[in-house]
Amino acid sequence: MDKIKFFVNLWPEIRPPMAVFTEKDVPDLAGKVFFVTGGSSGVGLELCRVLYHVGGRVIVGGRSEKDYLNAVENIKAHPGMDLRTCPKGSLEFLYLDLSDLTTIKPAAQELLSKVDRLDVVWYNAGVMVPPVGSKTKQGYELQWGTNVVAHFLLNRLISPLQIKTAQSSPASSVRTIWVSSSAHHLSPDPHGINFADINYERSKERPDQMTIYGQSKAGSVICAYEYARQISDKGIVSLALNPGGLKTNLQRNIGFLARHAMGLLLYPARMGSLTELYAGFAPELTAKKGFLYIIPWGRIGPFNKKVQRGLEQNNTSKKLWGILDEETKKYM
Ligand SMILES: NC(=O)c1ccc[n+]([C@@H]2O[C@H](COP(=O)([O-])OP(=O)(O)OC[C@H]3O[C@@H](n4cnc5c(N)ncnc54)[C@H](OP(=O)(O)O)[C@@H]3O)[C@@H](O)[C@H]2O)c1
Numbered sequence: 001m002d003k004i005k006f007f008v009n010l011w012p013e014i015r016p017p018m019a020v021f022t023e024k025d026v027p028d029l030a031g032k033v034f035f036v037t038g039g040s041s042g043v044g045l046e047l048c049r050v051l052y053h054v055g056g057r058v059i060v061g062g063r064s065e066k067d068y069l070n071a072v073e074n075i076k077a078h079p080g081m082d083l084r085t086c087p088k089g090s091l092e093f094l095y096l097d098l099s100d101l102t103t104i105k106p107a108a109q110e111l112l113s114k115v116d117r118l119d120v121v122w123y124n125a126g127v128m129v130p131p132v133g134s135k136t137k138q139g140y141e142l143q144w145g146t147n148v149v150a151h152f153l154l155n156r157l158i159s160p161l162q163i164k165t166a167q168s169s170p171a172s173s174v175r176t177i178w179v180s181s182s183a184h185h186l187s188p189d190p191h192g193i194n195f196a197d198i199n200y201e202r203s204k205e206r207p208d209q210m211t212i213y214g215q216s217k218a219g220s221v222i223c224a225y226e227y228a229r230q231i232s233d234k235g236i237v238s239l240a241l242n243p244g245g246l247k248t249n250l251q252r253n254i255g256f257l258a259r260h261a262m263g264l265l266l267y268p269a270r271m272g273s274l275t276e277l278y279a280g281f282a283p284e285l286t287a288k289k290g291f292l293y294i295i296p297w298g299r300i301g302p303f304n305k306k307v308q309r310g311l312e313q314n315n316t317s318k319k320l321w322g323i324l325d326e327e328t329k330k331y332m
Pocket of ligand 1: 042043063100123124126179182243
């Protein structure tokens with residue numbers, strides 16, 4: 001999809017209607033455990049703010065304890081909007097660097113040693129349009145390695161606890177949420193993933209960084225779809241979402257002028273947390289419905305048609321899952 005078509009077709013996601021599901025609709029979270037990657041900044045921080053203030057035990061995954069402590073100070077000082085008064089929960093830091101797969105198993109082990117349930121997980125951390133050639137420690141293209149491969153490995157390691165949690169919890173209350181983006185519409189043809197060369201190491205023509213970011217976000221949609229296929233009969237909801245266009249640190253790698261021009265279309269990060277809260281708690285999102293894609297500020301929406309065709313007619317989810325399974329098994 002070229003950039004003009006992108007804006008025309010996606011206008012309902014770029015300028016969404018008012019949120020119907022807000023902080024006040026989040027149920028009481030006492031006794032429940034939540035895990036948010038990238039919870040020290042942007043949308044993740046706003047999500048953690050709400051989870052904490054309505055009583056949840058919140059594990060914040062990130063690579064900087066200093067950023068986490070700043071976030072905690074901010075969260076505790078500013079309860080946010082539209083909240084009921086109720087006892088606060090707790091916040092804990094979990095070190096993980098998604099650009100280094102060797103940090104994922106220790107993080108998962110620490111998480112599993114701390115908690116005996118895991119209600120909702122948001123694979124929220126992400127990186128967008130880093131300098132061309134940026135790679136993870138294991139040599140993956142940075143956006144693919146961070147946004148997709150590391151979250152896949154994390155999910156592989158912690159999903160047994162979610163399955164156990166689901167056995168003693170109301171159906172569809174245990175959820176795994178893969179944060180995608182409207183940019184998945186910009187992913188490569190024909191079905192969103194350049195299977196011949198996912199890391200763009202051998203391709204003669206390298207697409208722009210936004211297309212490669214788009215590929216990573218198509219990867220999140222595809223993982224959510226395949227995981228839903230595998231897990232929904234256990235009562236677990238797996239879905240993907242576009243949080244919305246938000247002013248956060250995500251635009252850090254975009255040039256000054258482009259960032260300010262883009263800023264005119266962006267909303268405060270809190271609005272993105274409403275999309276993530278809807279995905280985490282809206283009662284109409286059930287495991288029986290299978291994979292769903294959520295659009296701003298909390299509605300079931302359509303996702304990209306070429307990605308959908310790949311899933312429904314070309315088995316792209318089984319193919320991608322198989323590749324990721326194989327590539328991550330040595331980090332298990
Ligand atoms: N903002 C938007 O308009 C928008 C639109 C669509 C989708 N999204 C998606 O929403 C999610 C949240 O993004 P945001 O807008 O809130 O951006 P953000 O403020 O930059 O937050 C991203 C978070 O991910 C973390 N992260 C990045 N690389 C990491 C790594 N290697 N290991 C651990 N954590 C890492 C960042 O930590 P560091 O500070 O340490 O890097 C940060 O806490 C992302 O998945 C993004 O793709 C955002």
